[in-house]
Amino acid sequence: MSENIKMDPQTILCDMCIEDRKPAKKTCMKCEISMCVQHLQAHLTTPVLLQTHPLTEPMDLCGNTKCSQHGKLLEYYCLDDMTCVCVSCAIEDQHRLHNMKTFSTAHKELLEKLKAEQLILQEKTDDENVSLEKWEKSEREKLGRCSVSLIEAVTKLRDISLTSVQSSVSARMVSLKTSKSSMEAAQKEKDTFRFLQMYSQVHQDVEKAKAVDLRKGLEPGSHRDKLVEEIRQNGEKMVKQASQFWGSLLTLVDPEHHQELVPTGSHLIFEPQSLGPGMSLSKDSRKVFHNSWLGQCSATLLICSTKTASSYQRWVVSLSKESDWTTGLCEKTSAKNLKDGAVYGLCWEDKQLSSLTTKRNEGSQSSTSQGLKVQNTGTEQTGTQLVTTSALITYQGENGEEPVPRPEKVEVLWNFPASTLSFFSRTGQHQREEIITMKLKVSINNWDLVPFVQLGKENIDSTTQQQQWKCSCGKVYSWDGNRYRDNRSGSYYQGCCSCGKVLGPHITEMVCELY
Structure with missing residues (x-):
């Protein structure tokens, strides 16, 4: 009787052993069988089998050794497509110009590649661990300062209020104590005449004590008015601090949709290209005004910066609910008439939000945030070798495709190295939702693109009602x-x-x- 040997359940057994199957030493890809040392001898000693039957380490074939398209043995590995192929695939079909290797060579090369990548990732992991420690320390310190400041403000305001009210209540408690002393003294008096003489004062003390309200706060006067104003001012500061704190937490947890709205600063100004009747600019060149009595709102303005941007340019604009508008990038030479040049922008017109992209010879691609959809309206404005396409932006709502609501504020980020233009909707200090990101794949080296804002419609009816x-x-x-x-x-x-x-x-x- 043969000795029972305990083996790993994953061990590949010889397919040619009838009883007491032994562990396989090699697998023949052509025969599609695994063989032990004994049954492998024929493949190792027969020249024909040795040359034409590829052997590999023991493996579970599961019927995957032949090409599904040609029915031939899989003998090569395509490094370009990362798949096993037969000789027909390697010579005749789509893999014939690809980097082909035998299994053993591919195994060796890919193993070396994995080792090299493992070293790179290990170095990156070490660097990331250092960066993560610095980031965690920075975030903890920032949130810690914010929370400590908020707690200190709340504690100070609490103590001031309690101390003031306590003083007022203590003063009112005197009447209660006085009435108690008067009543006790009257009750102890046995002489009728003296009791009656005392009673008038005792009655006054009792009535005064009964009128005391310990919950009414401070007594009217300048002290109370001053404290109320102090509480109101400090309370407003605390609300801002609390908003800053929870906004920082939201940004930490969900940075994709929550980023603090940082003002762009005075280095950005409007440079008017055209101002319609009744349109005017503020002294700091950062606000645009309109007198509706003097004509329809119409203006085209470039957004200029006094600072040189290295990797990106960012601007945030607040736009009127009553006016149509477009913002984005346009050619500086064609800013007065966008039809004459390239334009990439976000447009609000006729209560609909759409994107504008220009292509020359090849199309520009754009992507939207999750849930939003761009529908090509088929509107094309053609100029010299240019095509500008307008596409509606919608999202999947309860009733199917629904138009995207008008943003309260539009934040635009022009990323120079990535050649992207991103638009975000701002609804609060920290709430940010991506509307669309445009990939500027066309060659823009010859285009002098600048940020712009256009208000109103391009074609203004000059015969408005008098x-x-x-x-x-x-x-x-x-x-x-x-x-x-x-x-x-x-x-x-x-x-x-x-x-x-x-x-x-x-x-x-x-x-x-x-x-």
């Missing part, structure tokens, strides 16, 4: 969208009445701001 305005001197003027007309004489005026007063109402609203 509006009338009466000057304090009695003259009545009509505004036709471009100038004032004296209704009595029919004469036209620009800016001032004949009496010298500036014509028209001067109620303006801000329609665009660099945040």
Whole structure:
């Protein structure tokens, strides 16, 4: 009786052993069998078998040794496609120009490659561990400072309020103690005459004590008013600190959708290319105003920076709900008329959000954030060797495809090395949602692209309905969208009445701001 040998369940056994199957030494890819040392001898000693039957380490073949397309033995490994192929695949079909290796050679080369990559990843892991320690220390210190500051502010405000109210309550407690002493003294008095003489004062003390309200806070006066104002001011600061704290936590946990809205700073200004009637710019060149009485909102402005950007440029604009707008990148030479040059932008028009991309010879590709979808509207503006395409941006809602709502603020990030232009919707100090990222795959080396904002529609109807305005001197003027007309004489005026007063109402609203 043969000796029973305990073997690993994963051990490959000889397919030719009838009883007491022994562990396999090699597997023949052509015969599709695994053989022990004894049964392997024929393959090792027969020249024909030795030359034409490839042997490998013992393996479970599971019927995968032949090409599914040609039915031939898999003998080579394609390094380009990382798959096993037969001789027909290697010579005749799609792999014929690829880097082909025998199994043993491929095994050796790929094993060396894995070892090299393992060293690289190990070095990166070591570096990342150091970076992670620094990052964790920095984040803990930042959040720690924020939380400590908030706790200190809350504690200080609590102590000030409690101390002040405690002093006031203590003063009111005197009346209770006085009434208690008076009642005890009256109750101890046995002489009727003296008791009756005392009772009037005791009654006053009791009535005064009954009127005491220990929960009414501080007594009216300058001290209470000053403390209320201090609490209000410090409370507002605490709300901001708390908002900053939980916003930092959201950014830490979900940085993709939560980034602190950092103002762009005074180094960014608007450079007007065109301003329609009633349009004006603030002194710091960061706000755009519009007087709706003087005409339809229309302006094109470049966004210029006094600083030189090395790897990216970022701007945030707050835009009016009443105006259509477009923001992004355009050719500087064609800023006044976007149809004449390249443009990459986000457009809000007719209560719909869409993207604008320009291609020359080859198309530009764009990607959207999760849940959003770009639908090509088929609108193309063609210029000299240029095609600008407009595409609606939607998301999958409860009722199917729904339009993306108008962003309150638009944050734009132009990444120079990656050649991408990203647009984000800002709804709060930390809430940020990606709308779309455009990949600028076309050659833009010859295009002088600059950030821009366009307000209103390009084609402005100059024959707007006339509006009338009466000057304090009695003259009545009509505004036709471009100038004032004296209704009595029919004469036209620009800016001032004949009496010298500036014509028209001067109620303006801000329609665009660099945040």
